Amino acid sequence: GAVVSQHPSRVICKSGTSVKIECRSLDFQATTMFWYRQFPKKSLMLMATSNEGSKATYEQGVEKDKFLINHASLTLSTLTVTSAHPEDSSFYICSASIIVTSTTADTQYFGPGTRLTVL
Amino acid sequence: GQSLEQPSEVTAVEGAIVQINCTYQTSGFYGLSWYQQHDGGAPTFLSYNALDGLEETGRFSSFLSRSDSYGYLLLQELQMKDSASYFCAETGFQKLVFGTGTRLLVSP
Numbered sequence: 001g002a003v004v005s006q007h008p009s010r011v012i013c014k015s016g017t018s019v020k021i022e023c024r025s026l027d028f029q030a031t032t033m034f035w036y037r038q039f040p041k042k043s044l045m046l047m048a049t050s051n052e053g054s055k056a057t058y059e060q061g062v063e064k065d066k067f068l069i070n071h072a073s074l075t076l077s078t079l080t081v082t083s084a085h086p087e088d089s090s091f092y093i094c095s096a097s098i099i100v101t102s103t104t105a106d107t108q109y110f111g112p113g114t115r116l117t118v119l
Numbered sequence: 120g121q122s123l124e125q126p127s128e129v130t131a132v133e134g135a136i137v138q139i140n141c142t143y144q145t146s147g148f149y150g151l152s153w154y155q156q157h158d159g160g161a162p163t164f165l166s167y168n169a170l171d172g173l174e175e176t177g178r179f180s181s182f183l184s185r186s187d188s189y190g191y192l193l194l195q196e197l198q199m200k201d202s203a204s205y206f207c208a209e210t211g212f213q214k215l216v217f218g219t220g221t222r223l224l225v226s227p
Contacts, residue, residue, distance in 0.1 A: 004161075032213055043206060044162065044217045093161060097213065108215055110161040 002028050004096050006111035013084055014119055021079045021114045023094030029074035030096035034108065035067075038091040050077050084118045091115055123207050123218030130224045131197055139192045139221045141207035148209045151183050151190045154217075157203045166192065167210065197225050 003026040013019050023033055032051050036044040048069050050056040056069035066088075068080040077096075081088055095108040123143040131137040141151065150169035154162035168174050168183035168190060180193040192205055202225045207218040 034215070041222070043220045046214070046216065049213055091159075095215075107164070110163070112161045113159070115159075 002096070002098050002107075002109040004030075004094065004109050004111040006092075006094055006114050008114060009112060010115045010117075012117045012119065015085050016083055018080055018082045019084055019116060021081075021092055021094075021116075023077045023079070023096070023111050025075045025096040025098075025109075028096070028098050030077075030098065031074065032097040033071055033077040034095045034097070035069060035077075035079050036093045036095070038093060038113075040091075044093060047079075081116065084116070086118045089116055089118045123209060123216065125205075125207060125218045125221045127219070128222045128224065130226065132226050133197055133199060135197050136193065136195045137197060137223065139194070139205050139207075139223070141190045141192075141218050143188050143190075143207075143209060143218075145209060145216075148211045148216075150210045151181070152208045152210045152215065153179075153181050153192045154206045154208060155203050156206065156220075162206065165205075194223070199225050199227070201225050 005024045007022045034049055035047045038044045046059050047062045048056045048058045050069050050071040052071045052074050058064045071077040091113050093113040095110045097108050125141050152167045153165040155165050156162045165179050166176050166181035168181050171183050173182045178195045183190040204220050204222050206220045209216040
């Protein structure tokens with residue numbers, strides 16, 4: 001089946017540093033990848049949609065200069081949290097879409113998530 | 120704005136049947152999906168309704184009524200491993216909007 005990996009699974013960093021999270025589709029090419037964040041006991045909130053070779057589309061309220069997204073290839077997207085602060089501590093989850101058409105909903109496959117703790 | 124409301128928590132015993140409701144306030148999406156998420160894990164896809172009616176997948180069934188802006192996930196023959204959070208999600212082109220989530224606690 002379609003497998004999505006994330007690295008690292010867990011990261012602890014000091015306030016003010018930047019953290020990069022990788023999302024890879026292991027056995028398929030993903031034209032579109034998505035980044036979500038999830039606070040404890042809360043729902044997943046879409047941060048941005050990333051298409052290979054183009055700029056990411058950010059959801060309202062998400063700072064694009066703080067959460068840098070790069071989708072350099074059909075199997076890799078990265079999220080960089082710049083100048084991280086304690087309020088950025090969260091569970092970050094990526095997903096990859098295996099089929100993109102104009103008339104059907106996509107199937108999204110989720111990575112295992114990255115737990116970010118900013119001290 | 121878009122919102123999908125779910126009960127925050129549901130409890131049940133092993134072997135029972137439980138229904139998790141999802142009401143929404145948007146329209147124009149392709150269908151309603153359901154995902155399961157264990158603590159600290161990734162959401163896993165359970166079921167999808169593109170059309171009104173019931174979709175059955177093993178112990179799990181999902182229902183959608185667009186006229187009532189309502190859907191539900193039905194879990195039968197509950198097992199302890201079903202204790203998890205369940206999310207409905209409005210499913211569109213290149214977009215998933217998740218519901219508020221329901222935590223299911225299954226007891227012996």
